[in-house]
Amino acid sequence: EDQVTQSPEALRLQEGESSSLNCSYTVSGLRGLFWYRQDPGKGPEFLFTLYSAGEEKEKERLKATLTKKESFLHITAPKPEDSATYLCAVQASMDSNYQLIWGAGTKLIIKP
Amino acid sequence: DVKVTQSSRYLVKRTGEKVFLECVQDMDHENMFWYRQDPGLGLRLIYFSYDVKMKEKGDIPEGYSVSREKKERFSLILESASTNQTSMYLCASRWDRGGMNTEAFFGQGTRLTVV
Numbered sequence A: 001e002d003q004v005t006q007s008p009e010a011l012r013l014q015e016g017e018s019s020s021l022n023c024s025y026t027v028s029g030l031r032g033l034f035w036y037r038q039d040p041g042k043g044p045e046f047l048f049t050l051y052s053a054g055e056e057k058e059k060e061r062l063k064a065t066l067t068k069k070e071s072f073l074h075i076t077a078p079k080p081e082d083s084a085t086y087l088c089a090v091q092a093s094m095d096s097n098y099q100l101i102w103g104a105g106t107k108l109i110i111k112p
Numbered sequence B: 001d002v003k004v005t006q007s008s009r010y011l012v013k014r015t016g017e018k019v020f021l022e023c024v025q026d027m028d029h030e031n032m033f034w035y036r037q038d039p040g041l042g043l044r045l046i047y048f049s050y051d052v053k054m055k056e057k058g059d060i061p062e063g064y065s066v067s068r069e070k071k072e073r074f075s076l077i078l079e080s081a082s083t084n085q086t087s088m089y090l091c092a093s094r095w096d097r098g099g100m101n102t103e104a105f106f107g108q109g110t111r112l113t114v115v
Helices: none
Strands: A003-007 A010-014 A019-026 A032-038 A045-050 A056-059 A062-066 A070-075 A084-091 A106-111 B004-006 B010-013 B019-025 B031-038 B042-051 B054-057 B064-070 B073-078 B087-094 B110-114
Touching: A003 A084, A010 A019, A019 A032, A019 A084, A019 A106, A032 A070, A045 A056, A045 A062, A070 A084, A084 B042, B004 B087, B010 B019, B019 B031, B019 B087, B019 B110, B031 B064, B031 B073, B042 B064, B042 B073, B054 B064, B073 B087
Parallel strands: A010 A106, B010 B110
Antiparallel strands: A003 A019, A019 A070, A032 A045, A032 A084, A056 A062, A062 A070, A084 A106, B004 B019, B019 B073, B031 B042, B031 B087, B042 B054, B064 B073, B087 B110
């Protein structure tokens, strides 16, 4: 069964303390992995798409990487405004062109 | 900027009522989606539409229906609201690029409470 698991469920960091969020997946034929950010009471906001193992993308303090089994979202020297829930989603195969498999998210809290 | 607008941020409805959630996008996207989001469960797909008047069931379509009469508008209908449909509902849209899953753009969400 196709599955996406995010860890940890919640992560509390001090401002400036770098860390990583994990998204592990078991799917038949990865066609794309997506990272989103969701602020409380709002819809998810797109961050990155990764398509193949070894690919990396960066945006400000965030860097996403991809292997054949998992993706990491690295956050470097985070600020309180980086606090949000980070969601990972995977497109698995040609049979599910329109469907993504979503993880439950990691709630990131950055304390000043 | 792409804009996906949901008609309500908060709704409170009574059990048994028929509920309409409206979503409009302004970027001429072919594909539109309705999800519900519950704590610890991630986003679950209710229905999606890949063209006007076309729809497909997602993972949890029971108790819901949809309508897409115009390309920019996708409506979710709760035929007879029940308390287990209390949730955050999210609408999304995206371009269709030959099967490749492009990024989706989400609305702000509708928090529905059924009492």
